[in-house]
Amino acid sequence: MNEFTSLATVKRIADSTVRRLSLYLRFLEDFEQRGLETISSDELARRGGTTSAQVRKDLSFFGSFGKRGLGYSVPELSRRIREIMGLGREWRVIIVGAGKIGAALAQYQGFVQRGFHIVAVYDTAPEKIGRSWNSQTIRDIRQLERDAAQEKPDIAVLTVPSEAAQSMLDRIVKAGIKAVLNFAPVQLQAPADVTVKSVNMAMELESLSFSLTNHG
Amino acid sequence: MNEFTSLATVKRIADSTVRRLSLYLRFLEDFEQRGLETISSDELARRGGTTSAQVRKDLSFFGSFGKRGLGYSVPELSRRIREIMGLGREWRVIIVGAGKIGAALAQYQGFVQRGFHIVAVYDTAPEKIGRSWNSQTIRDIRQLERDAAQEKPDIAVLTVPSEAAQSMLDRIVKAGIKAVLNFAPVQLQAPADVTVKSVNMAMELESLSFSLTNHG
DNA sequence: GCTAACTTGTGAACGAATTCACAAGCCTCG
DNA sequence: CGAGGCTTGTGAATTCGTTCACAAGTTAGC
Ligand SMILES: NC(=O)c1ccc[n+]([C@@H]2O[C@H](COP(=O)([O-])OP(=O)(O)OC[C@H]3O[C@@H](n4cnc5c(N)ncnc54)[C@H](O)[C@@H]3O)[C@@H](O)[C@H]2O)c1
Ligand SMILES: NC(=O)c1ccc[n+]([C@@H]2O[C@H](COP(=O)([O-])OP(=O)(O)OC[C@H]3O[C@@H](n4cnc5c(N)ncnc54)[C@H](O)[C@@H]3O)[C@@H](O)[C@H]2O)c1
Numbered sequence: 010m011n012e013f014t015s016l017a018t019v020k021r022i023a024d025s026t027v028r029r030l031s032l033y034l035r036f037l038e039d040f041e042q043r044g045l046e047t048i049s050s051d052e053l054a055r056r057g058g059t060t061s062a063q064v065r066k067d068l069s070f071f072g073s074f075g076k077r078g079l080g081y082s083v084p085e086l087s088r089r090i091r092e093i094m095g096l097g098r099e100w101r102v103i104i105v106g107a108g109k110i111g112a113a114l115a116q117y118q119g120f121v122q123r124g125f126h127i128v129a130v131y132d133t134a135p136e137k138i139g140r141s142w143n144s145q146t147i148r149d150i151r152q153l154e155r156d157a158a159q160e161k162p163d164i165a166v167l168t169v170p171s172e173a174a175q176s177m178l179d180r181i182v183k184a185g186i187k188a189v190l191n192f193a194p195v196q197l198q199a200p201a202d203v204t205v206k207s208v209n210m211a212m213e214l215e216s217l218s219f220s221l222t223n224h225g
Numbered sequence: 226m227n228e229f230t231s232l233a234t235v236k237r238i239a240d241s242t243v244r245r246l247s248l249y250l251r252f253l254e255d256f257e258q259r260g261l262e263t264i265s266s267d268e269l270a271r272r273g274g275t276t277s278a279q280v281r282k283d284l285s286f287f288g289s290f291g292k293r294g295l296g297y298s299v300p301e302l303s304r305r306i307r308e309i310m311g312l313g314r315e316w317r318v319i320i321v322g323a324g325k326i327g328a329a330l331a332q333y334q335g336f337v338q339r340g341f342h343i344v345a346v347y348d349t350a351p352e353k354i355g356r357s358w359n360s361q362t363i364r365d366i367r368q369l370e371r372d373a374a375q376e377k378p379d380i381a382v383l384t385v386p387s388e389a390a391q392s393m394l395d396r397i398v399k400a401g402i403k404a405v406l407n408f409a410p411v412q413l414q415a416p417a418d419v420t421v422k423s424v425n426m427a428m429e430l431e432s433l434s435f436s437l438t439n440h441g
Numbered sequence: 442g443c444t445a446a447c448t449t450g451t452g453a454a455c456g457a458a459t460t461c462a463c464a465a466g467c468c469t470c471g
Numbered sequence: 472c473g474a475g476g477c478t479t480g481t482g483a484a485t486t487c488g489t490t491c492a493c494a495a496g497t498t499a500g501c
Pocket of ligand 1: 105106107108109110111131132133134137150168169170171173177192193194210211329330331332333335
């Protein structure tokens with residue numbers, strides 16, 4: 010593999026690798042701000058709670074970005090990871106379900122900072138539609154398809170009650186959106202070309218319950 | 226391994242196994258409500274998007290709960306998984322950081338339903354302390370140690386700004402709490418006997434960005 | 442009570458992800 | 472300019488998790 014390797018031709022990358030890249034990027038941004046020039050795989054590993062071999066292997070799937078004997082150039086590696094992850098652009102995000110969790114997400118500044126822009130928020134409840142949040146007016150869910158055809162959102166965040174989650178996902182998929190972040194604690198079905206990630210907080214708490222019960 | 230196998234003696238269980246158990250339990254509860262008596266590993270697998278061998282292997286780490294030729298008794302398996310996961314009791318949960326995400330979590334009914342009771346909410350901001358949320362009054366963070374000694378919470382949910390996360394985790398650990406669910410997008414350090422799980426939504430969005438960029 | 446149909450439980454095989462270990466390359470210093 | 476120290480990049484070895492495949496047990500029907 011050399012510097013001309015196209016990402017599109019790269020073999021299947023493990024999800025765990027992608028998540029670690031995201032982590033490394035955070036550290037690099039921190040180092041960049043503090044004016045550091047170079048960083049070693051060992052230092053990145055220490056920060057991320059992994060090993061230097063792991064860091065180098067993760068990066069090696071995409072090319073070779075370091076200098077032997079020296080390490081990685083912080084701004085260069087930062088740029089390369091952003092490129093790999095597709096973070097060099099702004100992503101258009103919609104929120105479906107203007108409830109408590111939708112509200113927290115819509116007002117969260119951390120997403121915008123990383124290039125994820127909330128371009129619309131939808132709900133079914135008449136008393137919510139038309140109300141303003143931040144700079145967004147909550148829209149009627151019936152507009153979803155029409156708006157999507159025009160505004161071409163990239164990502165949908167699904168924060169509706171569990172019962173409505175699958176049917177709303179189906180509409181999101183039909184509207185042509187290929188990436189969904191789901192907060193409803195249900196298992197969803199989607200076509201293979203649509204990526205669905207779920208955040209299941211109840212499952213996290215249950216994992217903690219397991220830890221406390223079994224090795225505590 | 227037989228029915229007398231103690232959980233404490235069981236070898237290291239993969240995190241992925243624990244998460245699937247949590248998933249199976251959801252399906253079992255659904256089946257239970259609909260009055261089904263028995264269920265096969267194959268049906269559980271279909272629901273969970275996995276294979277029947279996977280389901281049986283997951284369960285086999287803890288004992289053998291099924292009947293050959295028939296499947297699993299729904300109420301019995303449900304009970305056994307709850308036991309394995311430590312869900313037969315009520316867990317006492319505190320929320321540290323009464324901001325937007327803390328508010329959504331504190332008011333969420335889904336946690337109580339699964340045995341996770343919010344027993345206290347803390348903040349530093351004078352204008353928040355004393356205000357009421359649901360049935361909780363927001364307490365001064367300075368009370369944390371004193372309250373913990375008395376009320377013995379089991380789990381802390383950490384929803385403070387990133388900068389404050391590590392120092393608050395240290396206090397939580399010192400206060401004797403052994404399980405933490407963190408929402409701040411930072412890598413935290415904790416002693417080995419404390420389990421920390423993190424929900425990192427920005428990382429999930431970045432994974433979606435990667436998917437869209439690389440196989441889209 | 443025997444057969445056919447079914448489903449579990451589990452070693453063994455496989456595949457994926459991590460870790461090891463070292464040759465190759467780069468930098469500094471004398 | 473050559474030696475010594477350092478760090479990358481990567482095949483090979485290892486560890487970990489999943490899937491296969493089948494013997495063993497259960498039920499129903501006749
Ligand atoms: N609040 C939390 O802390 C939390 C934690 C974990 C998971 N969740 C999950 O997140 C989801 C939302 O939770 P919440 O607490 O924000 O609930 P909520 O009741 O506050 O909000 C849900 C919103 O979705 C709207 N809605 C209902 N059907 C809709 C549809 N078909 N299209 C568009 N909007 C629709 C409702 O009008 C409401 O405004 C639920 O699935 C919940 O289980 C929430
Ligand atoms: N809001 C979201 O949707 C969202 C999404 C992902 C991650 N997060 C993360 O969750 C955390 C909280 O986010 P938020 O949006 O709720 O922020 P927020 O500013 O609304 O709330 C933070 C709260 O913590 C309190 N606080 C500050 N220092 C504290 C301390 N030492 N002890 C106790 N309380 C303290 C503040 O007074 C404030 O009430 C942040 O780390 C954020 O990055 C939030």
